[in-house]
Amino acid sequence: MTETIQKRINDSKAMRWTALILIALMMFFGYMFVDVMSPLQSLVEQERGWSPSVFGTYAASEYLLNVFGFLIIAGVILDKCGIRFTGELSASMMFIGAAIKFYAVSDWFPGTGLATWLDSWWITMPASAKLASFGFMIFGCGCEMAGTTVSKAIAKWFKGKEMALAMGLEMAIARVGVFAIFSISPILAEKMGSIAAPVGFCTALVFIGLITYTVFTFMDRKLDAQLGADGSNETSDEEFKVADLKNILTSQIFWVVALLCVLYYSAIFPFQRYGANMLQCNLDGISPAAASNIFRWFPIGAAVITPFLGSFLDHKGKGATMLMWGAILLIACHLIFAFVLPATHSHVIAYSTIVLLGISFALVPAALWPSVPKIIDEKVLGSAYCLIFWVQNIGLCFVPMLIGSVLASSNANNPAVIAAKEAGDEFIPYNYTMPLVIFACFGVAALILAIYLKAIDRKNHFGLEEPNIKA
Numbered sequence: 338m339t340e341t342i343q344k345r346i347n348d349s350k351a352m353r354w355t356a357l358i359l360i361a362l363m364m365f366f367g368y369m370f371v372d373v374m375s376p377l378q379s380l381v382e383q384e385r386g387w388s389p390s391v392f393g394t395y396a397a398s399e400y401l402l403n404v405f406g407f408l409i410i411a412g413v414i415l416d417k418c419g420i421r422f423t424g425e426l427s428a429s430m431m432f433i434g435a436a437i438k439f440y441a442v443s444d445w446f447p448g449t450g451l452a453t454w455l456d457s458w459w460i461t462m463p464a465s466a467k468l469a470s471f472g473f474m475i476f477g478c479g480c481e482m483a484g485t486t487v488s489k490a491i492a493k494w495f496k497g498k499e500m501a502l503a504m505g506l507e508m509a510i511a512r513v514g515v516f517a518i519f520s521i522s523p524i525l526a527e528k529m530g531s532i533a534a535p536v537g538f539c540t541a542l543v544f545i546g547l548i549t550y551t552v553f554t555f556m557d558r559k560l561d562a563q564l565g566a567d568g569s570n571e572t573s574d575e576e577f578k579v580a581d582l583k584n585i586l587t588s589q590i591f592w593v594v595a596l597l598c599v600l601y602y603s604a605i606f607p608f609q610r611y612g613a614n615m616l617q618c619n620l621d622g623i624s625p626a627a628a629s630n631i632f633r634w635f636p637i638g639a640a641v642i643t644p645f646l647g648s649f650l651d652h653k654g655k656g657a658t659m660l661m662w663g664a665i666l667l668i669a670c671h672l673i674f675a676f677v678l679p680a681t682h683s684h685v686i687a688y689s690t691i692v693l694l695g696i697s698f699a700l701v702p703a704a705l706w707p708s709v710p711k712i713i714d715e716k717v718l719g720s721a722y723c724l725i726f727w728v729q730n731i732g733l734c735f736v737p738m739l740i741g742s743v744l745a746s747s748n749a750n751n752p753a754v755i756a757a758k759e760a761g762d763e764f765i766p767y768n769y770t771m772p773l774v775i776f777a778c779f780g781v782a783a784l785i786l787a788i789y790l791k792a793i794d795r796k797n798h799f800g801l802e803e804p805n806i807k808a
């Protein structure tokens with residue numbers, strides 16, 4: 338009797354890479370939405386009266402519910418309900434949150450009863466900022482839940498195949514989204530004469546992301562039919578258990594990785610929100626469009642290099658060393674922005690430092706996320722990723738607020754800032770030295786943890802320096 342070997346849908350290269358594109362598109366549009374207002378800080382201040390600290394509070398709102406436990410619930414939902422349901426739920430939350438934020442910054446909102454009521458309390462935070470932050474909070478829950486769902490989906494579709502490369506490409510595609518929005522957002526705002534235009538445009542893209550993920554769910558249903566699974570849970574081992582949480586939380590190496598993650602990313606994503614404005618201020622008041630033009634090379638540099646580094650890690654290893662170099666570059670870049678750029682106003686230095694920071698932003702994510710399976714038992718991997726995201730979100734939530742208020746307080750007596758505000762200038766020439774030194778300090782702490790991680794890896798043989806693919 339001849340036995341026919343059933344080929345699964347993900348055995349086809351074309352099908353699994355199509356699946357990757359479909360799910361990565363959701364993250365691509367999501368990352369675009371996250372940063373749609375980042376290059377418009379001056380305009381938002383001018384059009385809607387958002388001060389730097391209001392902008393910081395708005396930025397922090399993306400992570401607020403995640404910090405207060407949503408991300409842990411998201412882990413349970415993901416493990417209990419599977420990638421199709423959780424992905425759809427995430428993408429829907431992203432769209433609903435995006436639509437609320439769009440309404441908040443649109444010209445339809447001022448003058449409504451809701452706006453009047455929102456303006457009647459916590460008066461330093463304008464009504465538009467309050468509602469936009471509320472929308473961004475819902476969006477943030479969806480986006481972070483989507484991030485873990487996408488990782489699980491890639492692991493399922495690329496198991497035993499090009500998994501690290503696929504994860505690297507997914508992150509790279511998301512970075513291209515950030516690159517694209519830093520280019521498009523100021524142009525759209527300028528051409529349409531309002532900050533609402535780019536936000537509305539990205540809200541439509543988030544909806545397209547929901548559609549692309551829906552297409553993916555049909556492919557995934559087919560894969561599950563071939564696997565003989567019902568799609569709600571791939572293996573019972575992956576189920577979320579409270580006891581597993583305790584095991585992870587009492588593991589020393591988990592905390593080293595989680596703290597390294599929060600410290601490193603706290604000097605990256607919050608910086609991304611202020612980066613374009615910082616360049617404007619340190620390069621003698623260049624236009625927002627010109628500043629975005631320089632800054633967009635940061636995510637694109639990371640996007641180009643990340644898949645190559647992922648492949649390097651697969652074949653050569655050196656994960657812990659990559660983490661150390663990523664932290665060293667981070668410190669160097671923030672110190673250059675803090676002290677060299679204001680003294681020289683050099684565009685060449687600005688471009689080179691942005692590219693260097695891009696390399697750092699490729700080194701750490703490419704090494705960090707694939708290293709987690711080496712230090713955490715496969716049985717609790719999903720929960721570990723969720724918990725790392727949770728710890729990371731605490732930093733991503735509070736650091737923008739900290740930076741916003743440090744920027745405001747360190748510029749309270751800055752004569753140039755006072756004069757520009759009194760004159761009602763569009764551009765406020767903030768001094769960014771203090772926030773940048775804080776970012777550099779995060780880098781120093783991350784470097785110390787990376788060195789410690791390398792030492793405990795050498796002692797306990799976790800294999801962080803080993804290649805993923807053994808010849």
Ligand SMILES: NCCCC[C@H](NC(=O)[C@@H](N)CCCCN)C(=O)O
Pocket residue numbers: 371480481484485487488507508511602606702706726729
């Ligand atoms: N499947 C993606 C792995 C993590 C990628 C990582 N993203 C995060 O860490 C998010 N928790 C934070 C994203 C912040 C923007 N919303 C990354 O390097 O992008």
